[in-house]
Amino acid sequence: MRKKDLCFFITVLLLLINVTSLSAEEHAIELGGEDGWDNFSTEKNIQKCLGRYGYESICIASASLTPSKTTDMFLSFENGTISDITDNYNVVFSSLTVNKSSIMGGYSALSRGTQKGLKLKGNENSIFGKKGVVGSFSIAFWLNPSLAENGETVLSWQSSRNINYEPLYQMIAGAFYNNKFEWTFTNVFSSPEGCESDITLTSSNMVVPSSWSYHVLNFDEETGLLEYYINGRLENLTYVTSSGTQEGVVYQAVLGVPATIEICPQFTGYIDDFSIQKTLIEPKVHQPMYYPDGGSFETNILGPFTTNSEITNVQSISTIPEQTDIQLFVRGAENCFGWTDETPEWIPVNDGVLSKSVVGTYFQLGARFYTDGQSKKTPLLTSVTILYNEKDPPLPPFSVFGESGNGSAKISWLSSVDESTDGYLLYYGTSPGEYLGRSAIEGNSPVDVEDAIEYVLTGLTNGKIYYFAISSYTITDSNSRIEGVLSKEIWVRPQRNKP
Template identity: 45%
Template sequence: MNKNILTAIIAFFFALLNTAFAQEKSIVLGGKDGWPALSKMDGIVQGKGRFGYDAMVLATNSRPLDKDTDLLINFENNEVKDISGNYSVTSNSLVSAEKSFMGKYSGLSRGTGGVRLRGGKDTIFGKQGQGGSITIEFWLKPSIAENGEIVFSWRSSRTVAGYPLYQMITASFFGNHLEWSFTNVFNGYVKNGGEITLSSYTTIIPEIWMHHAIHFDQNTGAFEYRINGKLEDLKYVTTSGHEAGGSVYSPIMGVPADIDICPQYTGLIDDFRIQRTSKSEVSEDLGIDNYKISGGRFETEPILLSQGSSVVSLNAIVDKPSETGVEFFIRSGDNFYNWTEDFPEWIPVRPGEKIENVSGLYFQIAAELYPDGKGSRTPSVTQLSINYKEIPSPLAPFKLTAVPMDGSVVLTWPYSVDDSVGGYYIFYGERPGEYLGRDALEGQSPIDAGNSVSIKLNGLRNGKIYYFAIASYSKYGSRIMGELSKEVFARPSKK
């Protein structure tokens, strides 16, 4: 059989294989290889998903400031400060940690002093005189919950009948329980040496997040301690010791003194807040996750494929607890630099279903996550797989011939057997494999020869050797180029 015919047949079959099998491709985001950088994460953080891999989940909703906020440290923005502006930090040993319960950051205490704050003249702990209703709350994840560890401390004094009376508020661990002690804080209360103690019934488990809240209601005298919204201990600070039948002992604050948070504690703490109210946003029924009902959204960076590619389908590994939801969107175009938030239009898609009429050089995927109606559960997206068809790179002509002439070289080749070819690029240069030529009058390398089978390159220097190769480009776009042919060379000469 003629060698040229055999070569053509082989090239033809390679073209068929290229068309039949090389078009289906996929890109995987997340899963075992992790997530790349995303262009947008609004209300979204990385958490744990299926198989223990990192997943996109809703960010928990950090506590907001309101008219009753006396102090709020949410540890966001890698800062340890009172975002209400009522208290100033006088010393700090806490550091920000990304293992948070609310928002993105929490505070890490290594048992070396915690943070000390000084209240302004209008704060609960920054002024003398009668106090009112109060809530002290925070999320806690202790490392060991060792006896004697102190989570909160305030020490002061006030004068009664001309004598100093020491005051103290502490929250300390004893036998894997957190115990609150208020000494000489309530005016006229003298039982137990003026000390009122509230202890947790629930055992504090290391490495588990729990919400702790102490509430005092100045109207009823109810003094209660709750963990995760569940009542742990309740006492009435009244003359009768009950809800009815007596008057309330009001809190009296003595000389302004600093408060210490985590002065002798090892572990994490998040969203420490003091409120001038006895009301709590955390209840046993509602739960404590508090995801925003509006949900969150993440968007990938624009993903570069190839000219003329089209998305076929989107597959996703998701977990959707009861009442939660996840919606996916996709958009595409050839130039993402002019994209805006709403252009090109986002097209809703469903995982596993066929996607039509979505093609271009760039693609972008978005997902919206929604919690349940109570805001207590979040869905998760562990992995995304974008399946797409890519226009195969066209085959180069199987032969290239170079004939030297006076100051020029004539290149000839047969048409490629690939019917997707739209034209040919000629590459040339002065060293093997380096096609950086600039001598030809027809232009610098590479030269678009169009859909022809020959070209004459003029303006070349006699006696100088030149190397040439040819590549096909697709009829679907000149940027879709195949591999280079085998290299040939020629040396122009006056002979």
């Protein structure tokens, strides 16, 4: 065997050995993690929070109050701000500090003892911004006291109203006494005849320091029933009526001169989701901390990748408390147009393994979050890594040959050593490297010759040089074509057989 032929044989053999490893290369897309999460195409009941390694993670959104037309005040402390979401109250003074030690959402407010807390002034649309009959109302908040000592005050409102041209002192207060929480209403409730009633409503159980509890106070203008709940359990009630029972004449809440309302004027601890409603709140024994229906998201469409790329595995870093879960889904297609909720089909991922093959040029990730039975816990998703194979395009023919004819050129080549090759494209043109030919009877450049290894182009001009190159292609499962690079260029000059 000649030395030149031996070298050629060895080269072809090495290509054959490596063709399998070259046919597909694994890549990875990481979502979340150190770089955080981008915006989603759709999302429902989710929020960003701190997760594993201190990275930004996704969890179920807290079941915070959603303000409505009956919401008089709502302090959520989200986004690191202290303001009334309803815009019914303006902050006059605040010594509260926004803190991430929250129970609902990402933030709560920290009060440090005798620093006067938060003062708000209501407008004419608010309960405490005008005088007159209040109607039904509720006051609700989450509380985490550092202390539960006498005088620790969470709410205070002081004003006066004129009765027969005489000023009458009024007060509403919510404070701790003997480790219990006590509501006081002084000259607030009035009978139709103008008789005033002082009300004190004390919790039956002690409030435990350094733990969160949910407090709800309801007054029903129809029945006169004043109820106090902690964590959905009734602590105390009274009928604000002429007889002190449900049979008496109802005393209505009547406020005098508008005055500021103070939140945590003398309180040490955390407060979250403070609200006042112009209606009653339904207390729940198992007050949900997260949306009971869970949450979900879909990422923006990812890509483009090489045609016919295939997802091989989906890995995630997450925190899954007991009874909670996260279900991941992926889907893919060769184009990114016309995607709906149903198509392309969402494929579940279980322990990183896809239940069905996902192939395409574009991918999308979806996730469904499930809370526990009492909606007290949420799973956290820190990052997702999608592993996928990009199929390398097939190798071109190693050698190409040309033979001139009368108005024609016969081009032949050695088959590609790449086993994934399904066919060939024959490029031609009249300038080197520019294969823009249009004169051949067989068609414009490139001509699909399918799996042939020689082909004759006719209708060419005798005496004119034409340049040729061959590429290999693979047909994918979706009937699209992956084309490889061009072979080495050759030239042929068609000519007559006789002068």
